[in-house]
Amino acid sequence: MQKEKALLWTLAAINFIHIVDFMILMPLGPQLMRIFDIGPSEFSLLVSSYTFSAGFSSFFGAFFLDRFDRKKILIWVYVGFTIGTLGCALSPSYGVLLVARVVSGVFGGLTSALILAIIGDVVPNERRGRAMGLVMAAFSFASVMGVPLGLFLASLSSWHTPFFILTGLAILSFGMIFKFIPPIGDHLGKEIKRPRPLEVISRVTSNGNQMRAIGLSVMMMFGQFMIIPFLSPYNVANVGFSEMQLTYIYMAGGAFTIFTSPWVGRLSDKHGKLKIFTIFMLLNLIPIGIITHLGITPIPLVLMVTTMFFVTSNGRYVPAAAIITGTAQPENRGSFLSFNSAVQQMAAGLASLGAGMIIGENELGQLTNFNIVGYLAIFFSILCIPLAQRVKVVS
Numbered sequence: 001m002q003k004e005k006a007l008l009w010t011l012a013a014i015n016f017i018h019i020v021d022f023m024i025l026m027p028l029g030p031q032l033m034r035i036f037d038i039g040p041s042e043f044s045l046l047v048s049s050y051t052f053s054a055g056f057s058s059f060f061g062a063f064f065l066d067r068f069d070r071k072k073i074l075i076w077v078y079v080g081f082t083i084g085t086l087g088c089a090l091s092p093s094y095g096v097l098l099v100a101r102v103v104s105g106v107f108g109g110l111t112s113a114l115i116l117a118i119i120g121d122v123v124p125n126e127r128r129g130r131a132m133g134l135v136m137a138a139f140s141f142a143s144v145m146g147v148p149l150g151l152f153l154a155s156l157s158s159w160h161t162p163f164f165i166l167t168g169l170a171i172l173s174f175g176m177i178f179k180f181i182p183p184i185g186d187h188l189g190k191e192i193k194r195p196r197p198l199e200v201i202s203r204v205t206s207n208g209n210q211m212r213a214i215g216l217s218v219m220m221m222f223g224q225f226m227i228i229p230f231l232s233p234y235n236v237a238n239v240g241f242s243e244m245q246l247t248y249i250y251m252a253g254g255a256f257t258i259f260t261s262p263w264v265g266r267l268s269d270k271h272g273k274l275k276i277f278t279i280f281m282l283l284n285l286i287p288i289g290i291i292t293h294l295g296i297t298p299i300p301l302v303l304m305v306t307t308m309f310f311v312t313s314n315g316r317y318v319p320a321a322a323i324i325t326g327t328a329q330p331e332n333r334g335s336f337l338s339f340n341s342a343v344q345q346m347a348a349g350l351a352s353l354g355a356g357m358i359i360g361e362n363e364l365g366q367l368t369n370f371n372i373v374g375y376l377a378i379f380f381s382i383l384c385i386p387l388a389q390r391v392k393v394v395s
Helices: 002-023 029-035 040-061 070-090 094-122 125-156 161-180 197-205 208-225 228-239 246-271 273-291 299-325 330-358 370-389
Strands: none
Touching: 002 070, 002 094, 002 125, 002 161, 029 040, 029 228, 040 094, 040 228, 040 330, 070 094, 070 161, 094 125, 094 299, 094 330, 125 161, 125 246, 125 299, 197 208, 197 330, 208 228, 208 299, 208 330, 208 370, 228 246, 228 299, 228 330, 228 370, 246 273, 246 299, 273 299, 273 370, 299 330, 299 370, 330 370
């Protein structure tokens, strides 16, 4: 159990760095839009470039991840991710940053799939909800510490600073990988014929249960990533926040989800993953509806709503990740989760890009049509519930 905890904390650390790398760009939106003189559509391309490239890499990763020891492939993928993050830190212009985000996304997508595959291989189903809760708590810690600190340092110096720090943390985390993650190759010992790329696609697409799990991932991404990239720009342009005050949103939301994420994991194991998922998905609709209709609003009221958004968003993801992971057998779990991650990342990119096309900007610099985006996000979120009810856990 101690070795399992050390492994999970290592995965949580990797997840923290990966999530901050992805998340930090969105609250930096107001600063980047001003410095590079770009609008909502160009900014949404900057966000979606990461998710699209992560989607493509995860798609091709589905064809080879199960052919290697999990630890070895994680190390190589993480090297590429670290190089991409350094590229973001050194970017002098919008175009170069766009390319660097693509590189980061290529390896970031594979990192996400490998983290889930390792949990699925090492942790049995009866403890998997708690394991997911612990590793996903990295999102909360990223929100309460990583992103606010990054924003604070960016406001003191420049937007490059957070990426330099993330590069340093990524290099340091290699020590944890070497020490606490053992070779994981049991899936290689299975007497099973490794499929060709087209066979991987065919196997997943012909499995109705796995396709429903992938459909659930897609709807969840559309329900969230039409909102998340524009949360910071909207609060600055329409609600009255300063760029520095954006840190309050992430600190408040992250502080609560640090405690609620493991709690939701325990609830999922005790009361059933589907039941807990449904409750938090329905609760998540409330802050989405409010956030996308806010005008000038006192900061405490905004923080109450955004914190509920963070808590319920994280609360729906923990049981959903456990449900989706359990739809694949160990010998094929890496390829399925990589395939799922690919579709998930592509959906997030399309959601962000679609929202960027809907959202406009008036003569006062305020964002328009965010309410329409909110209605669409609620629609896609509601569709998740009947989909989740039809997904069956097999391992």
